[in-house]
Amino acid sequence: MTCRTPRTLLAAACSLGILAGGPAVAQTIYPVDRADVLIGQKFDFKVEFPGIADPAKVKVTINGKDHAAVLGKAARFIERESGVDASALLLRDVAIERPGTYTVTATDGTSSSSVTWTVYATGPRKVKNVVLMIGDGMGIAHRTAARIMSKGIKEGKYHGKLAIDDMPRMALIGTSGVDAIVTDSANSASAYTSGHKSSNNAVGVYVDRTPDHFDDPRVEYIGEFVKRRKNMAVGVVTNAEIYDATPAAMGAHTAKRTENQAIVDMLYALKPEVMMGGGSPYFLPQSNPLSKRTDDRDYVAQAAADGYRVTRTAQEMMAAAHDPRTRKLFGLYNTRFLDGYLDREILKPSYVLPNQPDLPDMARAALEVLSRHPNGFVLMIESALTDKYTHQLDTERAVYDTIMLDKTAEVVKEFATRRGDTLVIITPDHTHSISLVGTVNDDAPGPDMREKVGVYQHAGFPNYVDANGDGYPDRPDVSRRLFMTLGIYPDHYETWRPKTEGIFFPTVKDKDGNYVANEAYRAVPGAVLVQGNMPRSESNGVHAADDVLLTAMGPGSERIHGFMDNTDVFRVMAEALGLGHRPKKR
């Protein structure tokens, strides 16, 4: 079936994807239908035709005018796309400077389709700085458990609130992407930082049909925009690898988030004034035994030459940040992601590297350095490990790192409160199917661990101890502890207790390529084999499509309320920074 104009209803149905599931039959247009675009924000415009098109019959109009008249130049006709037996039109790096509704109609003479974009301006600038904190994979249950474990609870009332709890603004955020209801960290972060939806595994692009991971139509990130047009500083801080999905969505453009080396190249090309995290092997030349690069680029040497203070320990980071001459800070603190709080500070297994910074200190250092830039900054801070540990069904590690996220929020909140010129947005990028359902009480009678699970009134309250008052329980393995469960999981052993020997690896791959329960946990007293409820090709727990809970404070946060789309988060930041403000001429 084809979608022909002027049967507009049908055309709208095509562009809305209502007919999805059948073969591609009409033009696909990027940016997609209902995209919101900031005036002046760059994007690549692409039309994919269903077959080989005759350039004489191809016509692409915007609001009835030839697209070249609106976009400033004509798109290039590609008769046969690489790896695809079909034609396309492509125009890179365009921007629209006038706000309004733009309806794009593309035809190859046989079929046609339309999309409509909303191009928006903003009011004047309200803030100097924006801090976007992403709590990767953080659900409501993580937050509740963190409050119980960090602040304590008695007779139903908490002894205190988390730092994020009394920020004035909140909204539920929808996180679905172009391709699916469930999102990963890549396309979710990309929606926050670009205002455009993307697809799973992709950052900063609309995923097109060609096999090349680097040719997809790009959209401009907030960091790129503020550097290009406002001469502002940009910070990228994470306790994951710097090339991991969330930080990648500050400067990389690719359909494939695992292109680590290329992502490092793209992120570094943006020259964020602050860049800190793990993943050192992709910053080192292949001659270095640690390197995972396939070329001789040495970003550690390059960063030093480019005026960055290069740091590799917590001590070096703080010393560099405190030095008033430091305006650019680069830190690599692990070969992989940084170790989480429970491992770093409490359990200290042999795999923990010494001298890694704590995320709150990384935030402190970043704020200190970025504040020296007179035009303000956009800083993205990712607390990455709540997600990684929840994937591995390691709920204690996930909650300790949620407490750490809150300690980081405390640092940012103090900065924003003191200054009054900073918008702070703290949000998960997606959730997991995790819930806090009760407690496990070792003192309940009998050997059967299942009978020790306290539900309803039998849950009572946990008996964590925080003797040093640092907000982290001194030990996770107390006799009555929180019991968290996930709704979707692979085969695994439920051990009913914190994994004090090391991170939980629920599965191993068998000879047929299926993930099966890791037998290492069978011997744990009381362990029970749990049959998985997901495809055996999945090694870990997976994300959920549930809305996430965004928390915010500072000027510009008034727009945050109710239910919002993840692309709206970009718009809130753009409004606060006045990125689309054009003063009226008198």
Add this chain to the structure above:
Amino acid sequence: MSTVIGRRALLALAPALLLSRPGRAAAGDAARLRFEEIYTGDRVLSLEFSDKAKALVGRRVVIRGYMAPPLKAEASFFVLTSTPVGLCPYCNSDADWPADLLVVYPGREAEFVKNSIPIDVTGILEMGPHRDPATRFFSRLRLTDAAFRALE
């Protein structure tokens, strides 16, 4: 290739038998080398072979570690890591091999040992860049003619 492995199997028999005796894991002329003794450097930006590791090149050593999930069913080697690698790194986008891995060429066909169980591997220490011809897997350190014993 299979002939070579067959010959290796014979050569490997002696240490394999030796290792099967209880309490004699590090016995014989094999020197114990711990993972943390192999490298020096800050392990974030720099990693170099230690003097102890260099001195043991060409000698039979015993190293304790964990067998990573098989790279390929037909691979003639396995990967030894200092801590358990929970996932097949080539099957999960987030995972990546640790820098301090060691490639082990067993003297005879190796049964996969679950990656959560420590193993003692005895073999001839070989150092320097090497790409496995069949799989293109890159390594800087290897144990050849190796035999191993699970510790649980």
